[in-house]
Structures are given as C-alpha cells and as structure tokens.
Amino acid sequence: MPPATLKASRGAPYARLVGVGGYRPARVVPNEEILRHIDSSDEWIRSRSGIATRHWAGPEETVAEMAISASGKAIAGAGITARQVDAVVISTVSHFAQTPAVATEIAHRLGTENAAAFDISAACAGFGYGLTVGKGLIVDGSAGHVLVVGVERLSDLTDPTDRSTAFLFGDGAGAVVLGPSLEPALGPTIWGSEGDKADVIGQTVAWNEYQPGQRFPALRQEGQSVFRWAVYEMAKVAQQALDAAGITAQDLDVFIPHQANMRIIDSMVKTLKLPEHVAVARDIEFSGNTSAASIPLAMERMLETGQARSGDTALVIGFGAGLVYAATVVTLP
C-alpha cells in the first residue's frame, strides 16, 4: 500500500508577545534578615550582587498560585480570555511534585478549555526555552495563543547558612501570552546547552539520595565559573541573537538579561558595548535571582515604570544550570 497522504496544520505566519504579567510575593526580605544566618554585611551583599531586597513566598503563595496570578494579568493584558489559550508552558525547577506537571492545574484553574499543558526544566533559560516552544506551536498551527510562565520558589532551595548563595535567590512568577502575528515580532532564538559544565550549578543533593535529617537540598554554584561563562560566553550568544534578527545594538531599545547578578548585568552591558540609549533591566536589586521568572518580571516592571514601552525592540537572554542558554530579540507587548 502506498503511504497515506496526511493533512498537516499550518498556523500564523509569525508569533508575537501580546501580554505580560507578574506576581511578586507579599513578603519583602531585606539583606538585614539574611544576615541573621551568615557572617556578612549589607555592603558586601550589595557590592557582590547588587541585591537590596527579594520577595519570599509564604505558605499560601505556591508555585501554582503565583503562576495563576501572573497568568491572569498576562491574559487580561493580551485582551483575550483564558478560553482562547490553547497551550500552557510552565518553566520551573521548584515545583516539588514530580508528576503530574503543575501546568495542568494552572491551565484548569485559569479556565482554559483543556489546553495542552506541560512543564519544562531549563532553569534560568526557561523563559527563552518556553518562548521558543510557544512560537513554534503558533507557527505550526498547534495553538492560537500560548501562555508561557516562569515561576519559582527558590527560597525553598536556599541554604540560609551558605554565605555565597543565601542572599541570591527570590520567588515570583512572570507570564507572557504569545499570539499570532502578520509581521515578524520574535527573532530567531540562539539557544543550546553545555552539559560538560553540568556541575557548575546544581542542587546539593539529588532527591533520591536525600536522607531524613539532612539539610533539604539547596542550590549551589561555582560563582567564578558562572560569572566568566555568563559575561564572556553569553555576550557572544547575545550578539548572535542580534545578528540573527538582522539588527545591531544601535537598533535596540531595551536589554533584559536574566537577573542573575548585577555584576553580570553590568559586565554584559560593557562587553556587548550597548549604546547609552538602551534601557537595561536591573530588577535584581528588588527581586534577587528568580530564575525562569526573572525576565518576564523585569519586562513587566520596565513597562509599568515607563523604562520601556509597548512596541520597543528588546534583547532577552537567559542562562543557567545545565548549563543552558537562550537569547532572542522580541517586540515588547
């Protein structure tokens, strides 16, 4: 028998960001509170990281609750209803039930009509990974609108007595809605992984090796190795994303790197030789490192405070444990 002829779907010519929303937990934790458990100082923390405060979630502010809150804002901002969301992509490393994916609960409670829903694990590059998956779903006709959320409760994975990481991490959720577009509004993604550096960032103990009585697994990293990779290797990736989108740094309005550390952000700006007119996201001062949530959270803040405007051209780049990275140029919603 000859192979059957299949029908295939084809979607919109392009995809674009149509809405963004964030959720920041109510409790603001200043450096003074971190200092109760480590021998350090406010000045030391600020000079090494640029972080002054971070939000830590309370018991009610679960991964699902935070994601739903951020998603509601993003969906409202997009001017659609949850019923028009056909796929929900959740990026997180701090949802502690292995299965089912938290995405299904979020899709259900938002009121989608049985939207496809799944979690991805790409750490601090998770937002860019989700964006890239979502774009593909829209262009291939698998979805009309896609919700992409980065959500973390990294306070659960923080060792308060580790003076090199206790101050770094925060909690929160950032969501975007992707929709169809007649014009290109998302550049090609430059993404990848470097598994030879898998031990540079990770958790102290694997779940299946964790023994009762031990400290709960926490995030740990080789600070100098991460810094070198982020500043020098990721600047090359960021430049490739500009090149792939057919623009130069001069054409940019906004730069939103993953909010890992202010020193990394400052050094990236220098290495990339970004012109003065480019607004740079520095949300880390108030949010700490929120992994996959950091880019959409910073995007929302920049739009709310007028540092960025709808229609602006923004370079976004995420990088983290894996090691993994993803950079692309987007038109802001």
Added chain:
Amino acid sequence: MAASREEIIAGLAEIVNEIAGIPNDEVTEEKSFTDDLDVDSLSMVEVVVAAEERFGVKIPDDDVKGLKTVGDAVGYIADHQS
C-alpha cells in the same frame, strides 16, 4: 615573543587599574588581589580574562583559585606563555 616578568607586572598593573581603580605603582608582586588591591572574586575573573587576552595564555577556572598574589599571577603567566 614572551613577555618578561617586568612586562607582565606592568601589564597586570594596567589591568588592575582599569578594573579596580588602583594606581599602577601599587601593583607589586607581594600584594594580595583581594586583601590589598580591592579585587574581589568576580573582579578577579575580569582580571584573568583581560590577562588571557593580553598575554596569550589560558587560565582555567580551577587555576584561578590558586592566584592569590600578583606574584602568583606573574609566575603563572610566565610559565604558560606560548
């Protein structure tokens, strides 16, 4: 041609000056990067990358931890120049 010890110190002094704002003549072999020259662990990475470019050496992350003083760095660069 390989740089002499004096040339390496002079080059490192320029790099440390640029990154940490320390006057060039204070960058001498016995000085500790962190304790004497205001070069913290992250700035040290910037010093190392600048030194790699300037002197054509590779300084892997694992070896950076061993470079406590300017003299350590001078010795490392002198030994690893191509």
